[in-house]
Each structure stands twice: as structure tokens, then as C-alpha cells.
Amino acid sequence: MATIAVVGGTGTAGRMVVAEALRRGLEVRSISRRRPAPESPKRIPGADYITADVASGQGLPEALDGADLLIETLDAKSGAALKVLPATSGRLLRAAATAGVRRAVLLSIANAGQADYGYYKVQAARARQYQRATVPTAVIAATQFHDLVAGIFSSGARYGLVPVIRGVSFQPIATADVAGALVDAAMEEGVGSAALHSTRIIGGPEVLTMRQLVGQWKTATGRKGMTTPLPLPGSLGRFLREGGNLVPENTYGTITFSQWLESLAD
Numbered sequence: 001m002a003t004i005a006v007v008g009g010t011g012t013a014g015r016m017v018v019a020e021a022l023r024r025g026l027e028v029r030s031i032s033r034r035r036p037a038p039e040s041p042k043r044i045p046g047a048d049y050i051t052a053d054v055a056s057g058q059g060l061p062e063a064l065d066g067a068d069l070l071i072e073t074l075d076a077k078s079g080a081a082l083k084v085l086p087a088t089s090g091r092l093l094r095a096a097a098t099a100g101v102r103r104a105v106l107l108s109i110a111n112a113g114q115a116d117y118g119y120y121k122v123q124a125a126r127a128r129q130y131q132r133a134t135v136p137t138a139v140i141a142a143t144q145f146h147d148l149v150a151g152i153f154s155s156g157a158r159y160g161l162v163p164v165i166r167g168v169s170f171q172p173i174a175t176a177d178v179a180g181a182l183v184d185a186a187m188e189e190g191v192g193s194a195a196l197h198s199t200r201i202i203g204g205p206e207v208l209t210m211r212q213l214v215g216q217w218k219t220a221t222g223r224k225g226m227t228t229p230l231p232l233p234g235s236l237g238r239f240l241r242e243g244g245n246l247v248p249e250n251t252y253g254t255i256t257f258s259q260w261l262e263s264l265a266d
């Protein structure tokens with residue numbers, strides 16, 4: 001049985017990847033700086049939880065020892081950790097090559113390279129690390145997660161206002177669908193004439209305006225708050241208003257935002 005290392009396996013996307021890889025019968029090792037407590041929802045029964053810091057390299061060779069495949073879902077949202085993220089991915093790829101990992105897959109963001117926005121630029125720079133690695137790699141570039149969109153609404157609702165960024169639509173995708181694409185890409189090794197480095201863009205099943213999304217969110221959650229149109233200035237606002245985050249020609253996910261919201265209530 002192949003062993004897969006999920007680097008960032010306790011995160012939002014990583015947890016779904018761990019679950020999906022276990023479902024496919026792989027030996028799963030989650031790597032993160034903190035080990036989740038036994039009763040934590042971050043821990044998926046059947047996976048091994050190992051601690052390592054990929055940014056410093058501490059514990060990394062031991063964590064990757066014996067791994068055949070790797071999926072990176074590591075992230076940093078701001079500050080110095082974000083700045084060094086491309087170097088962190090580079091360090092991970094070199095350690096993977098040393099450990100004899102046969103294939104490494106990165107989760108990135110759809111069209112990140114087209115945005116003139118710091119966080120997206122970092123994600124694009126990470127993807128470039130994968131495109132020049134010595135091990136075979138794949139990059140899966142996904143649209144925004146359902147969790148992210150719902151998170152924007154619920155953070156605002158705490159203050160009585162549910163923000164709707166003017167002129168912006170999303171094509172959100174379920175992390176379960178993203179996990180399926182990532183594990184598929186990791187297991188593609190040796191299939192046909194697979195390229196040394198490949199990139200696949202995946203989007204959610206439908207494009208909806210923020211106003212439509214907020215309507216579905218309010219109906220499903222019963223949360224209150226005044227729907228409040230807001231401008232988003234700057235390069236990120238421009239990118240989103242121009243639909244840079246949308247990939248209607250790359251529809252992949254099957255779970256709609258409303259179906260995902262319903263599943264949370266189960």
C-alpha cells in the first residue's frame with residue numbers, strides 16, 4: 001500500500017484530503033506543526049499525525065521518510081510566513097526528492113498568476129516551484145472554497161451586516177471535491193504519458209453573484225444581518241469585479257453551495 005504525506009493535513013482543505021486518501025486505501029500521514037488532540041475534529045481516524053515545521057525544515061526529513069506520494073495543502077495567510085511560502089514549498093520539494101517521494105501535488109488558487117495582489121502572487125510563485133521541481137508534480141488550482149464564502153458572511157453577521165462586494169461573483173467549490181482532484185493527481189503516477197509537471201484548473205459547479213450566495217446562506221443558516229453592498233478597492237477588488245476568479249470553462253466540482261450548506265445542518 002502506498003504511503004501519502006499530506007502536508008498541512010490538519011487544515012481546511014488538508015482534512016478533506018486525509019479523509020479522501022484513507023477512503024482510497026492509502027496509508028496516510030498528516031504533517032503539521034501541531035498534532036491535533038485525540039478528540040479534535042482536525043483528526044481523522046486511521047491517519048498518522050506527525051509534527052514538522054516545513055518553513056524551518058525541523059523534523060521534515062523524518063516526517064517524509066518512507067513517503068511515496070505527497071500533497072501540499074499548507075498555507076500562511078499573512079506576515080513573514082506568507083512571504084517565505086514559495087521558499088517553504090521549495091524546501092518541501094527538495095526534502096521530498098531526498099526522501100524518494102515519487103510524485104508531489106500542490107493545491108493552489110485558480111488564476112492566481114493573473115492577480116496583482118500579494119497573497120495571490122505568493123500562491124503563483126509556489127506553483128512555479130512545483131513546475132521546476134526534480135520530482136514529477138501536479139498543481140491543482142481551485143476556485144474559492146464554499147467555506148471561504150460562508151466565512152465572509154458569518155464574520156460580517158456577527159456585527160449585524162452581511163457584506164456583498166459590489167459587482168463580484170464566485171464559483172465556489174467544496175473542499176471534498178478539491179480533495180478528490182488532489183488525490184486523483186497524486187495517484188496518476190505512471191498513467192499513460194503523464195507530463196513531468198502538469199497544472200489543472202478546477203472550479204465549482206455554478207457561478208453565482210454574492211447577492212445570490214448570501215440569499216442561499218441566510219435561508220440555510222437562519223442567520224440574520226443586513227445585506228450590505230460594499231466596494232472593494234484596490235487590485236483584489238478589480239480582479240474579482242473583472243471575474244478573474246471565475247473559470248466557467250473548468251467546472252469540476254459537483255456539490256453546489258446550497259447543497260454544501262444543507263450538509264452542514266446534518
Ligand SMILES: NC(=O)c1ccc[n+]([C@@H]2O[C@H](COP(=O)([O-])OP(=O)(O)OC[C@H]3O[C@@H](n4cnc5c(N)ncnc54)[C@H](OP(=O)(O)O)[C@@H]3O)[C@@H](O)[C@H]2O)c1
Nearest residue numbers: 008010011012013032033034053054055074075144145148
Ligand atoms: N480558501 C480558499 O477558498 C482556497 C481556494 C483555493 C485554494 N486555496 C489554497 O488551499 C491551500 C490550503 O488552504 P487552507 O485554507 O486549507 O489552509 P489552512 O486551513 O490554513 O491550513 C494550513 C495547514 O498548514 C499547516 N502549516 C502551516 N504552516 C506550516 C509549517 N510551517 N509547517 C508545517 N505545517 C504548516 C497548518 O497546521 P499548523 O498550523 O499546525 O502547522 C494546517 O494544517 C492554500 O494554499 C490556499 O491558497 C484556498
